[in-house]
Amino acid sequence: MLAAYITHPDCQKHEMGVDHPEAPARIGAINDQLLITGLLDYMQSYEAPLASTAQLEQAHSPLFVRDVEAHRPSSGYVQVDPDTRMNPFTFQAAKRAAGAAVLATDLVIKGEARVAFCNVRPPGHHAGRASAAGFCFFNNVVVGIRHALNVHGLERVALIDFDVHHGNGSENILHEDPRVLMCSTFEEGVYPFSGAVPMGPNMINVSLPSRSGSKAFRASVSETWIPALEKFKPQMIFISAGFDGHREDDMGNLGLVEDDYAWVTAQIVKVANTYAQGRIVSCLEGGYVLSPLGRSAAAHVKVLIGAD
Numbered sequence: 001m002l003a004a005y006i007t008h009p010d011c012q013k014h015e016m017g018v019d020h021p022e023a024p025a026r027i028g029a030i031n032d033q034l035l036i037t038g039l040l041d042y043m044q045s046y047e048a049p050l051a052s053t054a055q056l057e058q059a060h061s062p063l064f065v066r067d068v069e070a071h072r073p074s075s076g077y078v079q080v081d082p083d084t085r086m087n088p089f090t091f092q093a094a095k096r097a098a099g100a101a102v103l104a105t106d107l108v109i110k111g112e113a114r115v116a117f118c119n120v121r122p123p124g125h126h127a128g129r130a131s132a133a134g135f136c137f138f139n140n141v142v143v144g145i146r147h148a149l150n151v152h153g154l155e156r157v158a159l160i161d162f163d164v165h166h167g168n169g170s171e172n173i174l175h176e177d178p179r180v181l182m183c184s185t186f187e188e189g190v191y192p193f194s195g196a197v198p199m200g201p202n203m204i205n206v207s208l209p210s211r212s213g214s215k216a217f218r219a220s221v222s223e224t225w226i227p228a229l230e231k232f233k234p235q236m237i238f239i240s241a242g243f244d245g246h247r248e249d250d251m252g253n254l255g256l257v258e259d260d261y262a263w264v265t266a267q268i269v270k271v272a273n274t275y276a277q278g279r280i281v282s283c284l285e286g287g288y289v290l291s292p293l294g295r296s297a298a299a300h301v302k303v304l305i306g307a308d
């Protein structure tokens with residue numbers, strides 16, 4: 001069974017200004033690496049559909065979804081927070097990014113793909129139930145999770161977030177949902193300055209000091225995530241795959257390298273194979289320097305699809 005690769009040209013039409021790090025070229029940087037390394041040969045490509053309003057409302061308040069649509073400019077930009085702005089294509093791109101997570105969930109649960117990787121933007125993990133922030137509009141991965149739970153009827157789903165920033169939007173939406181276990185590592189003292197105290201018992205938050213490096217990152221995963229995942233026994237695993245903890249990415253200072261992303265992916269695959277019939281959906285979050293972003297995503301996908 002092939003792995004699914006989901007993206008859409010609309011994801012490159014959303015842009016927030018020439019100097020903004022969350023740039024359209026991120027999609028191509030990942031696509032190029034997957035192509036050069038031959039990994040796309042092992043994957044079935046799909047175009048991301050638009051998430052429906054009902055699907056978005058599984059994660060967000062109806063008023064918020066209407067609000068994002070209402071703020072869509074016909075030209076120029078609309079500022080959403082100091083770091084986040086909409087252009088005329090943002091709303092469409094955001095619905096594609098969330099729709100990718102929905103399609104990925106459908107393919108994996110129906111057994112049409114064993115795993116799926118969504119190369120989409122805007123990212124999602126800073127988007128809360130009623131808030132867009134930190135380059136994010138809709139919480140793609142949470143839309144997928146709620147689709148798995150509420151539409152497909154799964155009872156236990158895990159969310160793994162290894163982006164360098166705390167997934168505060170995901171925690172905001174999921175902390176009162178006992179059907180979800182969220183495990184994350186993030187750098188302390190950087191945006192969004194949250195996560196030190198978990199909001200619920202289903203949140204495994206590991207705040208890592210700046211320059212922690214590979215060893216501390218891997219120890220956190222082995223000592224905190226894995227025991228919690230083994231106890232929870234997820235039926236499916238979602239990944240907020242952010243690669244901005246890479247040592248060449250100036251958005252953070254955790255000092256990770258490609259091999260750390262391969263390693264953590266292998267740990268997740270092992271849990272998925274034991275409890276979740278191997279079912280994993282991975283959605284792109286951060287990663288802003290194009291070369292390490294492409295290399296890290298390829299290292300992740302290679303293990304995810306079992307081509308390592």
Ligand SMILES: [Zn+2]
Nearest residue numbers: 163165244286
């Ligand atoms: Zn990030």
